[in-house]
Each structure stands twice: as C-alpha cells, then as structure tokens.
Amino acid sequence: MLSTQMNNLIMENKMDENCLIRCERFVCNTIQDNKKVIILVSVSVIKKGSEVGHKLGNPQSLRSDTAMKEEEAAAVARPLRPQENYPAQSAPHVPYKAPVAPTQGGTPGSARKIFAIDCLNPYQNRWTIRARVMTKSNIRTWSNSRGEGRLFNVDLVDDSGEIRASAFNETCDRLYPLLEVEKVYYISKGSLRPANRQFNNTKNDYEINFSNESTVEPCDDALPSYLPKFDFISIDQLANKKNNDLVDIVAVCHSADQPSKIVSRASSREMVKRELHLVDKSSSLVNCTLWGQQAEEFDVSGNPVLVLKGARVSEFNGRSLSVSASTMVLTNPDIPEAHQVRGWYQNNMHNLSSMSQLSTQGGRAGDMGTSNWKYLDQLQKENLGLRDKPDYFSCVARVSNVRKENCLYKACPECNKKLVEQPPTFRCEKCARDVPQFAWRLMIRCILVDFSGIQWITCFQDTAEKLLGTSADEIGDYQTTDVTKFDKIFTDVLFKQFEFRLRAKMETYNDENRLSVHCVGVSPTIGPTYDEYLIKQIEELEMS
Numbered sequence: 001m002l003s004t005q006m007n008n009l010i011m012e013n014k015m016d017e018n019c020l021i022r023c024e025r026f027v028c029n030t031i032q033d034n035k036k037v038i039i040l041v042s043v044s045v046i047k048k049g050s051e052v053g054h055k056l057g058n059p060q061s062l063r064s065d066t067a068m069k070e071e072e073a074a075a076v077a078r079p080l081r082p083q084e085n086y087p088a089q090s091a092p093h094v095p096y097k098a099p100v101a102p103t104q105g106g107t108p109g110s111a112r113k114i115f116a117i118d119c120l121n122p123y124q125n126r127w128t129i130r131a132r133v134m135t136k137s138n139i140r141t142w143s144n145s146r147g148e149g150r151l152f153n154v155d156l157v158d159d160s161g162e163i164r165a166s167a168f169n170e171t172c173d174r175l176y177p178l179l180e181v182e183k184v185y186y187i188s189k190g191s192l193r194p195a196n197r198q199f200n201n202t203k204n205d206y207e208i209n210f211s212n213e214s215t216v217e218p219c220d221d222a223l224p225s226y227l228p229k230f231d232f233i234s235i236d237q238l239a240n241k242k243n244n245d246l247v248d249i250v251a252v253c254h255s256a257d258q259p260s261k262i263v264s265r266a267s268s269r270e271m272v273k274r275e276l277h278l279v280d281k282s283s284s285l286v287n288c289t290l291w292g293q294q295a296e297e298f299d300v301s302g303n304p305v306l307v308l309k310g311a312r313v314s315e316f317n318g319r320s321l322s323v324s325a326s327t328m329v330l331t332n333p334d335i336p337e338a339h340q341v342r343g344w345y346q347n348n349m350h351n352l353s354s355m356s357q358l359s360t361q362g363g364r365a366g367d368m369g370t371s372n373w374k375y376l377d378q379l380q381k382e383n384l385g386l387r388d389k390p391d392y393f394s395c396v397a398r399v400s401n402v403r404k405e406n407c408l409y410k411a412c413p414e415c416n417k418k419l420v421e422q423p424p425t426f427r428c429e430k431c432a433r434d435v436p437q438f439a440w441r442l443m444i445r446c447i448l449v450d451f452s453g454i455q456w457i458t459c460f461q462d463t464a465e466k467l468l469g470t471s472a473d474e475i476g477d478y479q480t481t482d483v484t485k486f487d488k489i490f491t492d493v494l495f496k497q498f499e500f501r502l503r504a505k506m507e508t509y510n511d512e513n514r515l516s517v518h519c520v521g522v523s524p525t526i527g528p529t530y531d532e533y534l535i536k537q538i539e540e541l542e543m544s
Contacts, residue, residue, distance in 0.1 A: 018049035116160035131156035165208035201310035251278035377452035385504030397448035440476035
C-alpha cells in the first residue's frame, strides 16, 4: 500500500506496473486473519516499468508463520485420496523482516516498544513514542457553525524528528496540566491525520490528535536534550522571502520596546504586543513582534540569543517577523549557531551604527531599528508622507503647545469606539449593545519644535499617556474633580525634550488631502543612536 504523501508518484505517472523501486521507509502491519500489509512511507523509483518491460523473477505471496501452520494442520486433518499425488514439500519460506522501527525503552525490564516519530503514519493502530515537549500553547477557544470548544497543542521532538499534537475539549482539560515544556513523556493511543499547514509548521506530514484513550506518562530515564531540526537563514535573506513565509532565525535581541496594547481590527479585542529588535552576523536588523502573555513575560536582560522556528515573515513596514502560537521560541539554547552569534555580538555590539535595517518602524524612538533621524523641516523638504506608503522617522524635539480641549472621550471597553450617552447607560454602535461602564481614551494634538521648524502631531492613548506621564483614567477623573491638577498635567510637559517616532501619511478628510503626522513612539530619554547621528553630521560638515 502506498502512503498518502507518495500518491503523487501515481498521479504524475512516475510509478507504473513492473517498475523498479527502492523502499526507503516502510511499516509492516498485521490485519485481520493474520494477513500482513506493508505501507510504503518513502519510495524512490529507480526505473520505470515501461523501461523494465517485464516482471522480474517469480514472486510468491508472503504468508505469516501462523498462517502456514494453520494450513499444515488442515492438510494433516484432511484425508488423502489414493489417486492424488502430492509433490514433495518444499523448504519452508522464511518471510523477509523489515527494519524494525520500535526499540525497547522505559524502565529496566520493561517490554515497552518505542516508535520513532518519523515512523508514525495513519496506518498504525498501536504505537508509543518517547518525546520531549518543546513548546506548549495556551488553551484557546474556538467557535463556528458546528459549535464551540477549546484546544491546545504541543510540539514533540525525539532524535528522529518532530510532530505537533492537539487536544480538544475534555481531552484538553485532562492533558493540559500533565504536559510540561522540556520534560520527556511516553505518549500513545492518538490518531494521526495529515498536517494542516494553515496552523502547523512542523516538518512532519502528519499531526497527532489526542483522544479520550490517549495516555501520557512521564519518562524518568536520563535522555539527551532532543532539539528539532532547524533551517536557519540570516536576517539579510528575509528581503528575498515572500509575505507569510515561515522561517527559522537565530539572532540576538539587541533591544526591545515596552509591551503596549492595541485593538485588533478583525476581532475588536484588545491585545498586548511587544517589538523586539533582532540582529545577527549578517549585520542586519529586523523587528519581531511578540503577542499576549509571551509579550508581557519576555525577559530582555542580558541581550538573550533567540532561536525562532517557524516565525512568519511580514511586509509590514518593510520586512518584519511575527511570532504566532505555532512558532517555537528558544532562549539561549545550547547549540553551535547560538554560541556563534553570541560571540559575534560581543565583539561587535559597540559598532552597530551602520547596521542594515529591514524594518522601517520600531517602537521606542531612538532605539535600534527606529533611527532614520530627521529634523522637522526635512518633513517638507523631502516630501515625507506623500508616497503610497507612510514614512516613519525619528526626531528630538520639545513640546511647545498641547491642546487640552476635547482631548478625552468616553469609549467602549471592548472595541474602544466612542460611546453615545443614553442615561443611565451608554450605546456602542460598533458592538450594537448598551454598556453600563465606559473607559477614558486620550487623543491630543500638540506642537513640536526644534531649531529647524515646527510641526503639529497627534498622539493617541499609549503615546499620549507616555508624553503626559499620566493615565487616561486619572486625567478623566481630574477633569471632573480637580481642574487645577488637570491643567497642571498639560503645562508640566511644555518645553521638555523627548525622542519621538513619527508616522507621516497623506490622508483625505472632507474631500481634502492633508498631511497627517501621528506619534507612534515617545521616550523622555535620548538614546545613543541620536548621538551617533549627530557625530556623523559633524564629520560630514568637516569633510565639506
């Protein structure tokens, strides 16, 4: 029997009758009536049947020892007729034994048979693997026309390969507390199905679906620290990758923004994201986005080496990477590639000003990947924001004016859209429901100045809170309870110097095109890259 992944040999007419093949991987299963069937998992065609031209040899049907004994017993019990002349019995046929995939494992004296992960296929009914849990997702919920439920998945690895396993509903509740990252388990009794490439990026044609009968047992044997197989590419090679391609990267986290909250356009849910700025030996930098709990808990101290397996390439702001639920993230792994990039970074960490940047936007102004320094008058001189895509740049400026009129609005706690007051509740038109509570949201307009000119900009919630140094809820409370404190918040920020990360884009409002400049990052401290920029400007002036 030919396995599913080998069907293309038939469809493309590469395998025909009488062809000569090499069986590279196969599994021998016993089915009803002690019949054996071989499933060809990996096959290469040496010569087509049309070239061979005829059947080779005189093949005979392969019978099991039990079947042969049953036939012999039936022959003895059956009376012989005198007129029948039976030929002499030939030498018993010894069946060919395939290379055995399972090996003995478990505790001493155990008869447990262990299958290698790369030998698993849907045609096996009974199997046990010994594997290490490399990643484990959070429990997620789903809802569609067929109902709703919950699931989680784990990536398992042994010395032969890797595979993803998923558990749903009751099985999810039972197995989630049992499986822990970096621990080794004996796992058995799960069904295998073709891998869904929309959600599964492991290098395996199949995935495991845990069932109510699935068993998970801890393995206490001393085993090597299995790691999956990586296909690393350098950061500069990301420029040749397509949008949504999955890649393996090993790089140093040079810096990171603070976690921030955004509202998803698709689900209108508030999400936590964090931008990391990664560098590697190609002297290139790329932004990488973490999401959710991972974004909140990630530790950037000590500039860790990150290994990303299955990171998704995005064309957002040039080239960037995104870590999804299916991405494997390893911090400071003990592999040669990680040690090499660590050594390179330690020798070059102070000479990264000429780094090639694949991402045009970062989070905190002045950080690596967010330079592209400009003076305010260059916004007009270089026609920034007039192209199809927005332009991002950094600047150092002082705040000369902040408009506090209409700087606050009452927003829906779910989607952050402006609410319509309908006492005693509020109406959200987007969510199409009444809500009893609201959340304050900030949107301020302010004027930036430097030696070259001035520029109006708009700051929304996160950047407005950073600029003013106060939360939107506190400002909202002061607006109604203490006008003096409310005014002081806006006057205290005047004529202070900040680093700004700005986004310039031509927008249409009331059928009129106008340049809109939004603040996407702000920091009260001036980073070292601005000093490097000024030194470079001085050197260019001296040369001229």
